[in-house]
Amino acid sequence: xxxxxxxDPQTIVDQEFDIDFKGYNPEQVDRMLDQIIQDYQTYQxxxxxxxxxITDLERTNASLRAKLIELEGKVKAAESDDPIQAAAAxxxxxxxxxxxxKQVFADKNKQQ
Numbered sequence: 001x002x003x004x005x006x007x008d009p010q011t012i013v014d015q016e017f018d019i020d021f022k023g024y025n026p027e028q029v030d031r032m033l034d035q036i037i038q039d040y041q042t043y044q045x046x047x048x049x050x051x052x053x054i055t056d057l058e059r060t061n062a063s064l065r066a067k068l069i070e071l072e073g074k075v076k077a078a079e080s081d082d083p084i085q086a087a088a089a090x091x092x093x094x095x096x097x098x099x100x101x102k103q104v105f106a107d108k109n110k111q112q
Contacts, residue, residue, distance in 0.1 A: 009037045062104040069096045
């Protein structure tokens, strides 16, 4: 989505055409431009909604990844009764969570 949109609804509304002797019918041009404006407005709403959904899904994904890491750590800790190993597993979980948070927030900042 790195491509730039050249027109927005207001640019289309403000566009004026020169009228020549054998030019286009201004009323027909206006009707066509009105339809184009409606399509652009619909398109802009759709893009905004989809971007919001992407953000929400990325947050959900990060949350689920964090829960998975937490559960994996609990399983490892449960498998070994050694308290030192359990503490090491917790440190590992915290490091993974930190990396995931950095990645999610870095991706979010890139989109904006």
